[in-house]
Amino acid sequence: MIKSVYIHIPFCDTICSYCDFCKFIKNDKWIDNYLNELECEIKSKYKGEVLDTIYIGGGTPSCLSVVELNKLFNIIKLFKVSNSLEFTFECNIESIDFEKLKFLYKNGVNRLSIGIETFNDKFLKFLNRNHTKKDVITKINMAKSIGFKNINIDLMYAFPNQTLSDLNSDLDEFLNLDINHISIYSLMIEPNTKLFIDGIKNIDEEIDFDMYQLICDKLNSNGYKHYEISNYSKDGYESLHNLTYWNNLEYYGFGVGASGYVDGVRYDNTKSLNRYLKKEYISESHKVSKKEQIENEFILGFRKINGINKKDFKSKYNIDIKDIEVVNKLLKSKKLLENEDYLYINPEYIYVSNDILVEFIDY
Numbered sequence: 001m002i003k004s005v006y007i008h009i010p011f012c013d014t015i016c017s018y019c020d021f022c023k024f025i026k027n028d029k030w031i032d033n034y035l036n037e038l039e040c041e042i043k044s045k046y047k048g049e050v051l052d053t054i055y056i057g058g059g060t061p062s063c064l065s066v067v068e069l070n071k072l073f074n075i076i077k078l079f080k081v082s083n084s085l086e087f088t089f090e091c092n093i094e095s096i097d098f099e100k101l102k103f104l105y106k107n108g109v110n111r112l113s114i115g116i117e118t119f120n121d122k123f124l125k126f127l128n129r130n131h132t133k134k135d136v137i138t139k140i141n142m143a144k145s146i147g148f149k150n151i152n153i154d155l156m157y158a159f160p161n162q163t164l165s166d167l168n169s170d171l172d173e174f175l176n177l178d179i180n181h182i183s184i185y186s187l188m189i190e191p192n193t194k195l196f197i198d199g200i201k202n203i204d205e206e207i208d209f210d211m212y213q214l215i216c217d218k219l220n221s222n223g224y225k226h227y228e229i230s231n232y233s234k235d236g237y238e239s240l241h242n243l244t245y246w247n248n249l250e251y252y253g254f255g256v257g258a259s260g261y262v263d264g265v266r267y268d269n270t271k272s273l274n275r276y277l278k279k280e281y282i283s284e285s286h287k288v289s290k291k292e293q294i295e296n297e298f299i300l301g302f303r304k305i306n307g308i309n310k311k312d313f314k315s316k317y318n319i320d321i322k323d324i325e326v327v328n329k330l331l332k333s334k335k336l337l338e339n340e341d342y343l344y345i346n347p348e349y350i351y352v353s354n355d356i357l358v359e360f361i362d363y
């Protein structure tokens, strides 16, 4: 039974130098047409399930005007939701203000995910982000004063010439905000981004590792639980929506560039706005075989620091997880460890978890 919905709003005020996501510069006419089409797509796919999580991501959903947000939230009324709904809305600092935050709060949003990336003005400029440290503090206090208690910020690290001390300052700024969730990613230089075209190179792997270690130590010692490779939260504030993905559960994805997993079929929507507006929503879809389901269970499930529950695995696939050869091999080499209930990646190997996760491809 599907309990989660992702909706992609692909518009942004400006384009960041590192961004490889499905996004377009904001244009009011496109937004209006897009929202009309989004409504059609939802009506054509949604079968009335009661939802536990809704995640509106982007792009920059917060760059919509209040009038456009109103239109979006009228569409969202199509969904039936549970009393304990987690409703996340992605924001950029420069496009939120009191009126928009109040609107979101009144309309049931109870989790904000805010892209900050860094508090350092020099690196903000490098990333082509349009806020300052002062703006961050003002807007987060504003969100808290309106009543938002569940707030995530996205940070990045491993910028060229960034030092451990720069990163340490960013982490201090985060801790000062006193919020309960952080996603923190090492900068990836993706093709088709300004950074790539400018020939910017990734920093040395040794520094990247030291930075990762600093993040883990500092966040853990300040009461944030490391619960997924790039995610930390205070107890009880894990992202329920993202756990849907990591638990390999089904979900709807609506909007240009969104992906979904419905009735055993994984699909990717087109990244072309033109095609989307012509109702050619899906660009690729395939039925997931049992073997692929298990492969996904490993690749997604071992992202969680707790790992995979052995009994749940058995009841889902009718196979003992330890009967799977690659699992056994990784247990023997101590790259995987186990306790009574779970199998999980040895914390010493979390930094190189991608090297372990690839072992499950075509396991």
Ligand SMILES: C[S@@+](CC[C@H](N)C(=O)[O-])C[C@H]1O[C@@H](n2cnc3c(N)ncnc32)[C@H](O)[C@@H]1O
Pocket (backbone or CB within 6 Å): 018, 019, 020, 021, 057, 058, 059, 060, 090, 091, 092, 114, 115, 116, 117, 154, 155, 156, 185, 186, 187, 188, 189, 190
């Ligand atoms: C889906 S993006 C978009 C959300 C929102 N528009 C924003 O910019 O914050 C969510 C996050 O992914 C991370 N991200 C995006 N591109 C990245 C890259 N090339 N390397 C590392 N992290 C990246 C950033 O932290 C970003 O905030």
Ligand code: SF4
Pocket (backbone or CB within 6 Å): 011, 012, 014, 015, 016, 019, 020, 021, 023, 058, 059, 060, 092, 115
């Ligand atoms: S990082 Fe976010 S704000 Fe920047 S271009 Fe990408 S989606 Fe837009």
